[in-house]
Amino acid sequence: ILNVEQSPQSLHVQEGDSTNFTCSFPSSNFYALHWYRWETAKSPEALFVMTLNGDEKKKGRISATLNTKEGYSYLYIKGSQPEDSATYLCAFGAAGNKLTFGGGTRVLVKP
């Protein structure tokens, strides 16, 4: 079973502040790295699918970077808002298209 770690497990952020958190994954047999946002009582929603080393993706105030050689990805939230409160999941995809999920980072943005 592959090891995908997310840190920290939870994060409290003041509204307006920026924050970032990490996903680490095996650096071998890499195919894709996914990020999902999961709000309470809703379905996880895909944010990014990243496949190339050095890739950077952006969606509004949320962006992500990828380093496949050292096995990590960062997710950044700029100017956090209360609606950004959610659990952010990363998932490592090896060949064969199965995803292995990390435990998630729970973000709470305080007004």
Added chain:
Amino acid sequence: DGGITQSPKYLFRKEGQNVTLSCEQNLNHDAMYWYRQDPGQGLRLIYYSQIVNDFQKGDIAEGYSVSREKKESFPLTVTSAQKNPTAFYLCASRDSDYGYTFGSGTRLTVV
């Protein structure tokens, strides 16, 4: 609107009984997946299917069974052999170049 429907939202099962969780999608996706979430843990893969009439065991398949007779449907049966079935179950499907689309989940409780 296209999406994934999981039913029921909440399910109670007596010990020793089998129970089947429904997952239906109208996205025309070939691949479908079942994940389980326990408190404080990430999503763990139970079974997946890349095409109709074919499915593969995931990391925690013991005590579960699936079928894939139609492209739209991927039901999961939790059998009496599953030692600790109380959990949150998520179904997902995948388009080739994008992230997974998830259902809203079924919370199963053994009473």
